[in-house]
Amino acid sequence: MPSTTEITVQQLSRLVGLPDAPVLIDVRIDEDYQADPRLLPASCRRNFRTVANWAGEFTGSRVVIICQKGQKLSQGVAAWLRHEGIEAESLEGGFEAWAAAKAPLVMAGAIPPRDDKGRTVWVTRARPKVDRIACPWLIRRFVDPEAVFLFVDAAEVPAVADRFSAVPFDIDNVFWSHRGERCTFDTMIEEFGLASEALDRLALIVRAADTARLDLVPQAAGFLAASLGLSRMFRDDLEQLEAGMLLYDAFFRWCRDATEETHNWPSGSKPS
Template identity: 40%
Template sequence: MFTMNSWIIFSYTVPASDARARMRIWRRVTAIGAVQLKTGLQILPYRDDLQEQVSWLIREVNNLGGEAVAVQCEKVEAVTNQQIEQLFQAQVDPEFTSIQEEARSLIDFMENRVNETSNKELFAALQKLRKRCEAVRERDFFPSGAAGKTLSVLDSISEQLRYPAKKTIPAMQLDPNDFSGRIWVTRARPYIDRLGSAWLIKKFIDLDAQFLFLQTGEMPDLDRDQLPFDMAVGDFTHQGELITFEVLIRDFSLKDPALDRISELVRCIDIQEETLPDDAALLKTIIDGLVATGQDDHQLLKQANLLFDSLYAGFMKTLQG
């Protein structure tokens, strides 16, 4: 991610008679993450390694009998830095969305897997998607949050593949007093269900809760009194049609109309409804904005807690008339 704006602008032409060379140069330009600023003008954020790649590109174009030139500048007239950043986001974000959609399509195959070979094929497909995601991240110079969300989707599906989804089980009727001062563990890069569930835990179940975020492949240490949530292991996770937020409300008997309103929003976003209600769409936009700031998971949770506190207070006021 770039914290200051300085740009590399370059232009090139390759002899029209050499179609293969034109395609090769175009692929090189695309691979380094350049976007078209105006007709015939490509732009990249300034970085030493990108400057070096542009220099090599210019040499290659010249060797092909073409022409190329590059300049470095701090400002582009008639175009704001924000508009330029949005050009880069518009180029990579659809790629992240495509990876998410392909990953979710694997769920149908997961439900119909019949043997160990099917498992291996699914793992291989998921690994290819993860590599694609990492490749796109190298060109994600101005993250919008799409990369983090994509990694979260991949992590979630990987976990579902290792541990089949739980069927809905009867409510456990748990007492929050038995869950004081625990270490609650979930996967890194939390999104709506994990963020909402963590807030719910801290506010209504365990006021002294501590949270630990595990990277891909890590598992909670149950011997150290770690309580997993929104993970395949443990009981506080998706069950049947219920998301984790709903399971926690049910198992701890949290009967609260304001919580029910928040639960509806979290569910709409988490299950990826095609058309979100206006209030859910607004909440999703804010959560995406928080994720896009690139804060660490604990800082992200802190900001999300303030958001959910405000939502809860607003719903309480509305319901009380």
């Protein structure tokens, strides 16, 4: 009989990157984490010993707990969360099973330092079009769901980054930016270690739309049109970002699940 308190690697891998993905909490002991300092996408680290102190942060969320092998630590923490009324499961086989399945993992060393609320903080130019929506989408879906994004005048990005301990991206002469013919979205996929068939396919669409090379892939023109349309619909960059998240969610699902699907209007029966 399938477990009601565990989720399999296959089941969880279908949820990663989606807007309704569960909260992932890594409770591996420090020795195991230091031996392989990678994280499941969008997961956060917590100390299993202090679960009673932090459990309340996740009230109302669906949670999956990850330890090294899916045994005592993750099952114990998940049980404690369920005691607190939180929907919680442990990952069957734990981190080892996830890594063995070659499921996506984020290079923890690439994640910038977090603020005192546990969030990464990023800053870029105002009035985003393509790359400056693509990168926040990638970060929130695969790196840090609580990430903060500051949109400011282009000339002020370096100073804002300095004064507010924010990470600048998609401007000249910073780490998180274009590299050759590849855009910032490509850079983030590479640096975070997130390469996958679906994200690589999406990256090609983003690159084509962002660098005026619409011949790279057929979807680029429509993607650019939708992105530019969104930029005209919203005066507030954060409202545009929220709307853009849905656009990228849809294209990600197409890249992952629907590239072979076609659509045609049924012709019905021929007139007599």
